[in-house]
Amino acid sequence: MPRPPRDWLDIGSEPSTGGAAGAPPPRLAERARAARDHVRTGLGAVRAAAARAAAHPAARRAAAGAAAAWRPVRRGAARIPWGRTIAGTLALAALLIAGLVVYALATLPVNGGLAIEPTASALVVRAEGGQAFATRGxxxxAKLNPREVPKVLAEAIVAIEDRRFYAHHGIDLRGLARAAFRNLAAGGTREGGSTLTQQLVRMSYLSQDRTLKRKVQEAILALWLESQLPKEEILTRYLNAAYFGAGVYGADAAAQRYFGKPARDLSLSxxxxxxxxxxxxxxxxxHRNLDGARGRAAQVLEAMVETGAITPAEAEAARRNPAAVQVPTDTPVGTNYFVDMVADxxxxxxxxxxxxxxxxxxxDLTLQNIAESVLARRLDQDGERRKVSQGALVAMATDGAILAMVGGRDYAESQFNRVTQARRQPGSIFKLFVYLTALRNGYRPDSVMMDRPTQVGEWEPENYGGRYRGAVTLRSAFAQSINTVAVQLAEAVGIPAVIETAxxxxxxxxxxxxxSLALGSAETTLLELTRAYAAVxxxxxxxxxxxxxxIASRDQIxxxxxxxxxxxxxxxAARAGMLDLLAAVMREGTxxxxxxxxxxGGKTGTTQDNRDAWFIGxxxxxxxxxWLGNDDNAPMQGVTGGDLPAAIWRDFVTQALAVRGRAAKAQAARPERPPPRSEMAAADPDADQRPGRGSLRGTPSVIDTGTLNLDGQTVRLLGVExxxxRNARELGRYLRRRDVACLPAEGGAYRCSLDGQDLSELILFNGGGRAGADATPDLLAAEEQARSNRIGIWRR
Known part of the structure; x- marks a missing residue:
């Protein structure tokens, strides 16, 4: 089979066919001679062409001129024509610049500029007191028009970004020179020379590429834009298009995002x-770097003083009262279950x-914090040992207002809301409907029933523990959660009537x-059951x-x-009897x-094999x-409704009632007065102006459970040793990204508040420390409560 032709450059791989040692084979030698002749022919043609060109009169004149230009200059000889050389160089540079401008114009993008991804409209979620604590979307x-741009914002932007904005025509050569000098002195890029007009052009029409072509396009469009629009319109468009972080574009969106107000209401700081x-x-x-943002704001204030926009006194006042973020971008993790629900x-x-x-x-953010803390502490303390991995808590006012909601142990791991979405067997919690139906049908709390083996068809329910008590009142049967009596009552009044009541x-x-419905065999949600108990x-x-x-959108409700x-x-009458039974559960029952x-009053509930444990009251x-249990329905280790759920309920309610009581007293003490900046400021409105120690506010770091670091200052909590x-680490996690307000107390200590709740009392109540020598009676009572509950350091 004939081989395909090979490139002549590959001839070295041709196999030898004979010949003298060291000599190329005949076919190889032939190719080499042909190639050599081809090269010689080409060189000859090149030399001939060069000779013909050199013989041309114009070429001879040019050669003579070049030789004269580069011939060494002797004394008295003709000098180099520098003028013509420079002129030629400048002409060539102008030609190159003109070409670059033409190229930049020819390649202007049709649809350039910032590409902002479409997003859902935002929801700002506010707590009962009006405090914004979460956002979605x-x-x-709003898009501002020139009349709506606040003067203070316009002056601030011009002072820090483009001081000669009202003097230049789109390009500021003086600003470019100043930026270049400062960057050279700093050894790197520290300042940009782009004007506000150039920045607007880049945001609106061009890409963000750092190329010479883009800079030329930017300059051309800036000059054009200045010829088309007044300065006020250019500045307004810039403020509407600029990116301010946290996913927001435009000054009004940024003001809403960070400060919870429209741009027209912005303060100087x-x-x-x-x-x-x-x-x-x-x-x-x-929202992520408040210190950095405040430091940069101080530079802006200094620039405004230099431009004459504000006085030094105004700048100093703004520095003393820096801006504070009012609408957090990051939703507090534990509130996400609630936020999901209200968003829907x-x-x-x-x-x-x-x-x-x-x-x-x-x-109620304070109650929400208490709920999260109580549930997390109990699960951290006993969850692994008792084989319980999940829990949920919902608190509402008796009118149905949901005050706190914890839908699970960790929202980051599972967004499934166990208050509203999980359907679990309620066990004895369901007996509320059985007994209320019986009371409606003429039974009374002191009516006597027989606790004995009971059979309905082939089903024979048993009591917890397998024992029977004989004659018992309804009050005692409900308090002790006796199954046989509940089944007998359900049979007496009829299951359809029980369903109607529920x-x-x-x-x-x-x-x-x-x-079996009488013993809670049907699956329901925690929210459904809690609302039923609220009605009672x-x-x-x-x-x-x-x-x-x-729900409001801007100025529209x-x-x-x-x-x-x-x-x-x-x-x-039936409701009064039911309250009697529910009180007996807590007084003498499970x-x-x-x-x-x-x-x-309340009721416990435990399902078969301890798969669910409830307390509602x-x-x-x-x-x-x-509710406590496991998502996979695995049994817990002996957990009953009267055990961990009852303890969680007690811990939460004790703290929540104390907080609501203090809030009610504070509200009654200041009628007809607008709400103060904070509870601490209300208690001591002149603390910031007095010499010496004043009130403090900020996000603390934890040294130990009795000592905080607040903005570089050590704060010792009153009454806490x-x-x-581990205790300090847990407190640090609890306080992470949350503001604490502190007032000076006696002995150099501070009394600090977190969302209206006294921090010293909170720590002692949860067993996070011991009462110190300066503990007040209420703090000593909190420590005693922790002792009796055997929580924290008092756990045995």
Missing amino acids: VIKG EAAMLAGLVRAPSQLAP QAKALIGAGPADASLRTTL KALGVQSDLPNLP AAGAESVEPYAIRQ LYTRPATALPPARDT GKGARVAVPA FAGDLVVGV GLAG
């Missing part, structure tokens, strides 16, 4: 902070509107007409849980919840572990439901 804000962000928005965004409810109420919306909700009180899950506590026919009070008017219960210092104006190690 990206705040878009807030305007200075926003103006300082545009140079490095991701690095200086105040808001969409159902107003739809997915194009504008940003603000929700005022029922959430539905009327708010249970919406499917309830099968089966005898409130003496109402039913209670509707709600979490949103009002989109939704306002009507005033709650609970329909009174028609079966008042719920003794949940007893608190105020009148209360009420005290004061609170109704609280607690601090502990290091």
Whole structure:
């Protein structure tokens, strides 16, 4: 088979066919001679062409001129024609620049500029007191017009970004020279020379590439834009397009995002902070780097003084009262379950509107923090040993307002809300509906029933522990959660009547007409059951849980919840008897572990093999439901409703009632007065102006559980003998990214407040430290409560 032709450069691999040693084979020699002749022919042609060109008269003149130009200059000889050389060089440079300009114009992008991804309209979620604590989506804000741009913001941007904005025509050669000099002195890029007009052009029309072509295009368009628009319009468009970090574009969106107000209401310190962000928005965004943002704002204030926009006194006053972030970008992790719920409810109420919306909700941030802390502490302490991995808690007012919600142990790991979404068997918690139905049908709390073996068809329920007590009153049977009596009552009144009672009180899950329903065999949610207990506590026919009070979009109110008017219960005698039974559970029954210092009632619930454990009860104006279990329905290690759930309920309710009591007293003490900047400022309004120690506020770091570091100052908490190690680490996690306000107390100590809750009392109540020698009576009482509950350092 013939071989394909090979390139002549590959001839070295041709196999030898004979010939003298060291001599190329005949075929190789032939190719080499042909190649050599080809090269010689080409060189000859080149030499001939060069000779013909050199013989041309113009070439001879040029050669002579070049020789004269480069011939060594002797004294008295002709000098180099520098003028013509420089002129030629400049002409060549001008030609190159003209070519670059033409190329830049020819390649201007048709649809360049910033590409902002479309996002859902933002929801700003506010707590009961109006404090914004979470956002969903990206705040878009309003597009400002020149009349709406606040003077203080315009002056701040011009002072820090382009001082000669009103003097140049799009390009500031003086600013370029100044920036180049400063960058050279700093040994790197420290200052840009682009004007506000150039920056607007780059944001609106061009890419962000750092190329010479883009800079030329930027300069051309800046000159054009200055010829088309007045300065005020250029500045306004810049403020509407600039990126301020946290995913927001535009000054109004940034003002809403960081300060919870429109741009027109910005203070001097807030305007200075926003103006300082545009140079490095991701690095200086105040929700992540508040210190860096405040430092940059101080530079802006200094620049405003230099330009004459403000006086030194105004700058100093703004530095003493720096801007504070009012709307956190990062939702507190534990509140995400609640925020998910209200976001869905808001969409159902107003739809997915194009504008940003603000929700005022029922959430009490202090109670929410207590709920998260109590549940986490118990699960951390006993979860692994008792084989329980999950828990949930919901607290509501007796009118249905949801005050706190913890839908699981860790939102980052699981967004499944175990308050609203998990359907679990309630066990004896369901007996509320059985006994209430019986009371409606003529039974009384002191009616006597027989606790004995009971059989319904082939089903024979048993009591917990397998023992029978004989004759018992309904009060005792309910308090001790006797199964046989509940089954007998359900059979007497009829399962359909029990189902009707449960539905009327708010249970919406499917309830099968089966005898086992009396012992809670149907699956329901924690929220459904808690609202039913709230209706009993409130003496109402039913209670509707709600979490949103009002929805607003800018200046428009989109939704306002009507005033709650609970329909009174028609079966008042039965309700009174039910309250008697619920109180007996905590007084003498399975719920003794949940007893608190105020009148209360509740019920325990435990399902087969300890797969679910519940406690739902009420005290004061609170109704609280607690559930513990495992998502995979695995059995727990002996956990019952009267055990860990009752302890969690007690810990939460004790602290929550104390907080609400103090808040009510504080509100009553200041009628007809606007709310102060903070509880601490209200207690001591002149603390900041007095010489010596004043009030402090900020996000602390923890030295030990009795000592904090607040803005570089050591703060010793009143009445707490601090502990290091694990206790300090847990306190640090609890206080992470949260503001603490502190007032000076006697002996150099401080009394600090977190969301209206006394921090010293919180630490002692949770067993995070020991009461110190300067502990006040209320702090000593908190320590004693921790001792009796055997929590924290008092655990045995």
